[in-house]
Amino acid sequence: MIENLDLGMVNWARAQFALTAMYHWLFVPLTLGITWIIAFYHTIYVRTGSEEWKRLTKFWMKLFGINFAIGVATGIIMEFEFGTNWSNYSWMVGDIFGAPLAVEGIIAFFLEATFFAVMFFGWNRVSKGFHLFSTWMVAAGSNLSAVWILVANAWMQYPVGQAFNPDTARFEMQNFFEIAFSPYAVNKFTHATSSSMLMAAFFVISISSWYLLRGRHVLMAKRSIVVAASLGLLASIFTIFNGDESAYEIAQVQPMKLAAFEGLYEGQTNAGLVAFGLINRDKKVYDTQEPFTGFHLHIPGVLSLMANRSFGSFVPGMKDLVYGNAEHNVLGAVQKMERGKKAVASLDAYKQAKKAGDKTGAEVQLAAFNTHKEFLGYGYLKKPEEAVPPVALSFNAFHVMVFLGLLFPLIFIGYLYFSAKGTLAEKKWLLGLGTITYILGMIASQAGWIVAEVGRQPWSIQGLLPVSIARTNLTTGTVQTTFFVFLVLFTLLLIAEISIMVKQINIGPEEN
């Protein structure tokens, strides 16, 4: 029975994946975003012929190169983990992800390998036009290499365009375009890339602000800031609107996630968005404790507007989604579990009938399975409350991300305003804040992934496969060992990156 499964292993495997993914994401957004900013710097150099812009472009290229080199292949580790720790999942989704990921990897590799070299080695070796073209292609290739992995992640949250084959135990692709262009996937890609652009802008601003505070490389720092802040402002505004669209998608396909990151236990019409509040960490979905401790402030109707594009609409809470709400036609985990158990039982009976050579029986069981397969994953839950993700972590991560996300455009506007006035170098308070903006951006970005991944628990594939079934049946010790190996390895690599990066920043553009 499921009680006998080693949930410790599942949690360690999850922790290991989270560690790897969060470490990988330290490098990815900077790579995705700064390549575009460098392309703009390079374009200005080519158009103006100014040696100052050339030095500036080369300097940011070098820092990008360091980030790329240290971050390269850290994503491969996740692939290792799929095969070892998540073998059931890996097998089941192989048909959906395998080929496109491989093709994407090959295309991105050749695109990057070719143009990356021209971008770095091409100064005075190739024509200015081809050199600039290569820089733009590096930006395009880097972002292209993020497409399918984000589509894959979106598919796990909203598994469209597939059919489960009970003979092969695989989800098979039925419609490529439905998967690649699902609204969830489009939002995920645009949200990830636009937020990466704003993070890269903060990277430039952090370092440039540090230079300005010390009176070093003043012209380069000011020029870098103007371009980065302009792009960052556009990206941050886009990220806000796009984030709102993501929330709408989540409300449609993962209402439990939305309820969790808003701490909404009881469904409401004209539901308010939490502007401020401390979530009660001890509250359970079945008890009568208050969801918040102390003062909390809701903005009436905004959550309804966000979830359904209508102020007066009903937003289901976690209780509705666990126990059902007939009045608002909300199917609860309780009802879904009944159907899910029928799906699992039919799958088992189908397997037995096929083994026994009973074709008619197999057809009957297959039909029964197909009736309930939409709820397959719920058949593995022990109790309906398991459908609720960790509420406090989801809530806190979401609100940190939103607070910072709303602050970011103001910071960019501040930089542009004082740059236009010519007084930026005198605004020590802004430059001081500017030096930590990259860290703030990283916190917001990592918080975003926590919302996305913790908020969808217990599912590895929404509604179809819980993490407890997606795992390999290994012992906890096996996974613990590799968790600590990675922890040490990642720490060493991070120290290496930071020390090389700091050294190059200290040297500055002159020595390049």
Next chain:
Amino acid sequence: MTGPAAPQPRLATRVYRFYRDGFRQMTVGRTLWKIILIKLFILFAVLKFFFFPDFLATKFPTDTQRADYVIEQLTQSAPGSTPPVKGE
């Protein structure tokens, strides 16, 4: 007076020289390449080899057997079913 222009080297030669000279002129890049190579060695020769075998590929020789195993996991892991056998 100028003599006849030297023939342009072949494209492959030019590409080779382009990469060769680029690598030679690297400064911080040399350190980065060392880190990349050490990292790749640790990832593929140590971690992948010793710690991260592909579970299904190493346990079962054919896709049919792998599918049967996963189906068994799916049907026997639900509450009320017989527990699956633990791996390693």
